[in-house]
Amino acid sequence: MLAASKENIVDIIRSTARFGEAYALRKYEAIIAAAKDAAVFGRALPSNAVRIRLYVDTYQEYQKHLDTLLKALHETVEKLQDTLIYDQICLLQSLRGIGFLSAVVLIAEMGDFKLFSSPKKLYAYFGLDPAVKQSGKLNGDKVHMSKRGSSLARRILHMAALNNVKVSKGSGTPVNPVIYDYYTQKCTGKKKPVAMGAVMHKICNIIFAMLRDKKPFEIITPEEHCRHFAAEHPDKIRKSA
Numbered sequence: 417m418l419a420a421s422k423e424n425i426v427d428i429i430r431s432t433a434r435f436g437e438a439y440a441l442r443k444y445e446a447i448i449a450a451a452k453d454a455a456v457f458g459r460a461l462p463s464n465a466v467r468i469r470l471y472v473d474t475y476q477e478y479q480k481h482l483d484t485l486l487k488a489l490h491e492t493v494e495k496l497q498d499t500l501i502y503d504q505i506c507l508l509q510s511l512r513g514i515g516f517l518s519a520v521v522l523i524a525e526m527g528d529f530k531l532f533s534s535p536k537k538l539y540a541y542f543g544l545d546p547a548v549k550q551s552g553k554l555n556g557d558k559v560h561m562s563k564r565g566s567s568l569a570r571r572i573l574h575m576a577a578l579n580n581v582k583v584s585k586g587s588g589t590p591v592n593p594v595i596y597d598y599y600t601q602k603c604t605g606k607k608k609p610v611a612m613g614a615v616m617h618k619i620c621n622i623i624f625a626m627l628r629d630k631k632p633f634e635i636i637t638p639e640e641h642c643r644h645f646a647a648e649h650p651d652k653i654r655k656s657a
Contacts, residue, residue, distance in 0.1 A: 417447055417448060417450075417451040418448065418451050418452065418455065422444065425444050425447065426440045426441060426444050427440075429443050429444060486517070489517070489520060490516070493505060493516075493520060501523060503630065504519075504523050504529065504627055505519045505520055505523055506519075507626050507627065507630065507631070507632055507633075508522060508523070508623065508626065508627075510626070510632035510633040511576060511580075511619075511622060511623070511626070511633040512576070512579050512580055512591060512592060512633075513575055513576035513577070513578065513579030513580055514572065514576050518572045518575070518576070521568055521569070521572060522569055522572055522623070525566040525568055525569045526538075526541070526569070529627050529628075532624065534624075535620060535621050535624040538620055538623070538624050539617065539620055540564075540565065541565050541566070541569075542565040542566055542569045542570055542573065542620060543563040543564045543565030543566065543567075543569075543570055544565070544570070544573070544613070544616055544617055544620060570616075573616045573619050573620060574612070574616060576616075576619050577595075577612055577615040577616045577618075577619050578612075579591070580592040580595040580596070580615065580619065581595055581596050581599045581612075581615060583596070592635060593635065594635055594636070594637060595615060595618060595619075598614070598615065598618060599611055599612070599614075599615050602614045602615070
């Protein structure tokens with residue numbers, strides 16, 4: 417490791433971990449520190465090399481099985497063409513941070529979308545609804561996510577939220593200006609984890625609207641959204657007025 421090129425090691429880590437350059441550089445520094453330590457204290461034993469090779473072989477075999485399962489999943493979804501489920505999976509992939517596997521998991525966890533008449537029901541099903549801890553006669557004063565729904569769905573929503581508040585490294589512009597502005601506004605008065613929870617709610621709202629309207633995601637400002645809604649639902653606007 418000490419003799420190898422830094423660029424080569426970082427490239428290998430990035431190609432396998434897929435977590436970006438910052439992650440690869442941190443792992444590289446940890447590897448080099450361990451290599452220097454081994455050189456000084458004599459930990460570079462042949463048995464360690466055998467153990468590492470066994471770990472690598474196990475990982476590669478495990479990855480082969482995962483690739484086989486993913487291929488089978490793709491084939492299964494392809495057979496669902498011209499169905500509502502197939503269309504919903506394609507729609508969800510138009511939102512940044514939701515790929516093929518995430519879209520399939522969300523639809524599988526959700527089941528029949530017709531069961532959710534409002535975004536609030538979808539929040540509750542995913543465990544994003546607020547809950548206050550209680551014990552006997554004592555009521556807590558802090559509100560948390562109930563987390564009573566699907567943990568898999570929450571993980572996907574969290575990853576989607578993280579992807580939508582990212583800033584492009586090259587240009588420095590947000591990848592989703594609307595969600596980024598919403599997140600920064602929440603951060604002014606709340607802690608970052610709480611603000612991220614609000615973004616997850618926002619993402620859940622977007623998913624509900626996409627599946628309800630059967631339209632792919634597009635970045636529009638709240639003002640544009642209001643204008644579109646008024647044009648498409650003039651009766652509701654007149655009733656509210």
